[in-house]
Amino acid sequence: xxxxxxxxxxxxxxxxxxxxxxxxxxxxxxxxxxxxxxxxxxxxxxxxxxxxxxxxxxxxxxxxxxxxxxxxxxxxxxxxxxxxxxxxxxxxxxxxxxxxxxxxxxxxxxxxxxxxxxxxxxxxxxxxxxxxxxxxxxxxxxxxxxxxxxxxxxxxxxxxxxxxxxxxxxxxxxxxxxxxxxxxxxxxxxxxxxxxxxxxxxxxxxxxxxxxxxxxxxxxxxxxxxxxxxxxxxxxxxxxxxxxxxxxxxxxxxxxxxxxxxxxxxxxxxxxxxxxxxxxxxxxxxxxxxxxxxxxxxxxxxxxxxxxxxxxxxxxxxxxxxxxxxxxxxxxxxxxxxxxxxxxxxxxxxxxxxxxxxxxxxxxxxxxxxxxxxxxxxxxxxxxxxxxxxxxxxxxxxxxxxxxxxxxxxxxxxxxxxxxxxxxxxxxxxxxxxxxxxxxxxxxxxxxxxxxxxxxxxxxxxxxxxxxxxxxxx
Ligand code: NAD
Numbered sequence: 327x328x329x330x331x332x333x334x335x336x337x338x339x340x341x342x343x344x345x346x347x348x349x350x351x352x353x354x355x356x357x358x359x360x361x362x363x364x365x366x367x368x369x370x371x372x373x374x375x376x377x378x379x380x381x382x383x384x385x386x387x388x389x390x391x392x393x394x395x396x397x398x399x400x401x402x403x404x405x406x407x408x409x410x411x412x413x414x415x416x417x418x419x420x421x422x423x424x425x426x427x428x429x430x431x432x433x434x435x436x437x438x439x440x441x442x443x444x445x446x447x448x449x450x451x452x453x454x455x456x457x458x459x460x461x462x463x464x465x466x467x468x469x470x471x472x473x474x475x476x477x478x479x480x481x482x483x484x485x486x487x488x489x490x491x492x493x494x495x496x497x498x499x500x501x502x503x504x505x506x507x508x509x510x511x512x513x514x515x516x517x518x519x520x521x522x523x524x525x526x527x528x529x530x531x532x533x534x535x536x537x538x539x540x541x542x543x544x545x546x547x548x549x550x551x552x553x554x555x556x557x558x559x560x561x562x563x564x565x566x567x568x569x570x571x572x573x574x575x576x577x578x579x580x581x582x583x584x585x586x587x588x589x590x591x592x593x594x595x596x597x598x599x600x601x602x603x604x605x606x607x608x609x610x611x612x613x614x615x616x617x618x619x620x621x622x623x624x625x626x627x628x629x630x631x632x633x634x635x636x637x638x639x640x641x642x643x644x645x646x647x648x649x650x651x652x653x654x655x656x657x658x659x660x661x662x663x664x665x666x667x668x669x670x671x672x673x674x675x676x677x678x679x680x681x682x683x684x685x686x687x688x689x690x691x692x693x694x695x696x697x698x699x700x701x702x703x704x705x706x707x708x709x710x711x712x713x714x715x716x717x718x719x720x721x722x723x724x725x726x727x728x729x730x731x732x733x734x735x736x737x738x739x740x741x742x743x744x745x746x747x748x749x750x751x752x753x754x755x756x757x758x759x760x761x762x763x764x765x766x767x768x769x770x771x772x773x774x775x776x777x778x779x780x781x782x783x784x785x786x787x788x789x790x791x792x793x794x795x796x797x798x799x800x
Contacts, residue, residue, distance in 0.1 A: 328360030328416075330502065333369055333526065334509040336376035337519025343368035350502060353419040353645040354637050354683045362502045365527035370494070370535040373523035377465040377492040378541055380520030385462050385490050389444060392488055396441045398515040399484075403437060406511055410476060413503035418472050419644040419684070420600060421637045433476030433508075436779070439763045440484035443781050447488075457796035460788040462490035463567060464543035467536030469529065469557070471549045472501035472647055473603040473705075478548045478571075479505055481767075481778045483512075483522065486546075489787035494542070495524045496532045500647050529553065537561045537568075546786065547571065548605075551703075551772050569776030569786050571605070572769060573703040574731030577724035578608030579714075579746060581737025586617060587624045589736035592759070594628035594709055598688045601646045602655075602707035606732030606754065606767075610700055612720050615713030622670055622692065625711060629671035629688040632707075635680065645684040646706055652684040655706030658699055659689055667693035667710065695723045703729070717742075721749045730770030732756070753777070 331347055332339040342363045352359040387395075403410075410433070411426030420429055449460045468482040479495065486493050497505030509524045525532050533553075537545050537560035547557050548571040561568045580589045593611050602609070613621045637644030646652050659674050672689030689708045693700055700710045714720035724733060730752040735743045740757070747755040753768045764780035776786055 327358075328503055330506045330526070331361060331363040333363065333365060333373070334513065334522070334524040335369070335373045336523065337513070342366065343372070348499070350417065350500075351648070352416055353647050356649075356682055356684070359416050360503070362499070362526045365525040365532050367531065367535040369525050369527075370532060370539065373494045373525055374465060374536075374539055374541050376520035377494055377523055380518060381462075381464055381492045384492055384518055384521045385464070387490060389449070392490060393441060393444055395515070395517060396437065396444065396484065396487060399512060399517070400437055400441070402511040402515040403434060406507060407434070410504050410507055413507055414475060414501070415637050415644075417501035417503045418475065418647045419637050421641055421644045423640075424600065425637070429474060429476055432474060433480035435763045436477070436480040436783075437484045439780060440488040440784065443485075443784050444488040447781065447784060452797060455795055455797050455799055457793040459791045459793065460785075461791055463787055463789050464491060465541060466491045466493040466787060467533075467539070467542045467545045468493055468495045469533045469536065469545065469547045469549065470495070470497055470505070472498035473600065473605070475501045475504045476508070479508060481783060482546050482548075483508070485778070485783045486787045487517075487521070488784055491544075491787045492521045493523065494536060495522070496529070496536060497524065497526060499526070499528060502526050533557065534560055538564065540564055542566060544569070544787070546776065554774065570774035571767075571776050571778060572731075572772060572774040573705070573729060574605050574607070574769065574773050575610060575701065575703050575727050575729045576606055576608050576732035576734065576752065577610045577612050577727070577750070578734035578736070579612045579720045579724060581735070581739065581742060581746075582614040582617065583738045585736070585738050586613070587620065590621050590624045591628040593734065593736070594625045594690060595632060595642075597709040598629065598632045598643050598707040601643055601686065603646060603651075603705055608732070608734045609704065609709060610695070610724070611709055611711045612714050612723055613711060615715055618692065618711075618713050621711060625690050625709070626670045629690045629709070632688040634677045634685055634688065636683075643688065643707065646686055647684070649684055651706065652686060655686050655704060655708065658702070658704045658706070658708060662691045662693065662697065662699040662708070662710070665693075665697050665699070667691035667697055667699060672707070695726055701727070717746060721746060725749075725751045728771060729773045731773035
């Protein structure tokens with residue numbers, strides 16, 4: 327049992343102003359795995375005051391000092407990486423191989439990237455008579471979701487530290503453990519008091535208090551679209567910057583060539599990774615209509631081949647994060663059936679033999695792009711396959727979405743993949759499975775307005791100042 331009832335404020339572990347706790351449930355067993363405290367606006371006031379005080383000095387720390395700090399954190403992160411992995415499995419049900427693999431690797435990768443970017447980033451640049459200076463924006467509220475907890479926390483905390491900002495992290499209530507360990511890592515690495523603060527609790531209380539706070543300069547939020555909208559409204563009165571990284575309904579276009587079967591199998595299995603709880607998941611698989619029979623067989627086999635079970639065991643897929651997420655996904659599977667989509671794998675209920683834990687069957691439908699299951703983010707292991715007539719039709723279907731987060735193009739002809747990629751209205755496209763920590767990540771349309779990862783990820787936390795007359799006119 328984990329007992330994480332203290333907050334990290336001003337360099338110390340402290341009790342909440344008003345003690346109140348809640349239990350955390352392990353989604354694989356449905357048993358209580360620990361306790362956290364739920365903070366109040368009074369805790370937020372304390373943390374914001376500490377962050378403001380710390381900004382007076384940390385905002386002026388040199389690049390060399392910030393690099394030293396990030397490198398000290400890196401050493402601590404590596405030392406405690408296995409603990410982070412175990413916490414992720416326990417809090418949100420990711421299989422141990424995934425939690426100790428890609429989950430913690432993403433956190434480590436964002437830290438290494440922040441260091442890389444900081445080494446060469448130009449904070450000052452003279453253009454004509456003007457000096458353009460990039461300065462830390464100040465005190466940041468960082469609000470994160472549960473689905474890739476270390477990825478989403480580290481992609482905010484490390485660029486913010488690299489920029490010279492101070493911060494208050496509000497981790498997800500469903501997955502609070504890894505963030506608690508990260509706070510310990512930062513403390514042990516010697517992050518100065520007040521630079522990093524962490525308060526656990528409800529989004530509607532802690533997140534809202536941060537968004538409305540007079541002395542918070544910026545909110546960086548990753549999560550659902552409705553909450554992103556609420557945060558913008560809450561932040562409006564204080565005109566603070568709001569970076570939003572929201573949901574998606576990304577299309578995966580498989581071109582009509584000899585590699586189709588391999589790509590369909592890969593995309594189907596990929597959709598089930600992390601139990602389908604990935605914002606940029608390719609949840610709409612677009613294939614040539616003329617080849618639907620072949621696709622039906624390959625996709626069904628791929629989905630049926632995804633093993634589901636105890637995340638501490640050797641299974642490809644664990645449970646989804648909570649009972650409420652399970653219920654939402656079941657509701658969508660029911661809607662898919664009701665609106666006439668063809669079910670080719672999975673379906674309602676738990677996988678056979680699993681009667682405890684929030685396990686969902688890897689589910690594949692063949693449907694159309696106007697169905698609810700094609701338009702709304704399900705955030706579970708549910709794939710919708712949609713047929714297209716030709717490339718123009720594929721692009722039109724892919725772009726016919728309120729979201730614009732990710733996109734995938736797979737095929738043998740790289741020029742065609744590139745041409746299709748240029749036409750997709752989304753913030754990131756992966757061609758034949760590429761990966762790059764330096765590639766900016768963020769959404770078009772209702773998928774948000776921020777850009778994280780790499781150099782633009784650092785830029786999120788900077789203000790731009792022009793000093794005109796810095797140089798005498800030539
Ligand atoms: P969520 O919006 O319910 O919660 C996200 C965070 O916001 C949590 O910490 C929550 O406590 C907090 N919150 C809730 N209400 C709030 C309020 N009124 N004010 C301030 N904060 C509040 O999302 P979730 O269920 O944790 O995560 C899943 C969603 O996140 C999906 O939509 C997914 O697509 C999205 N997501 C997006 C990205 C991206 O980079 N674009 C990455 C991962 C997840």
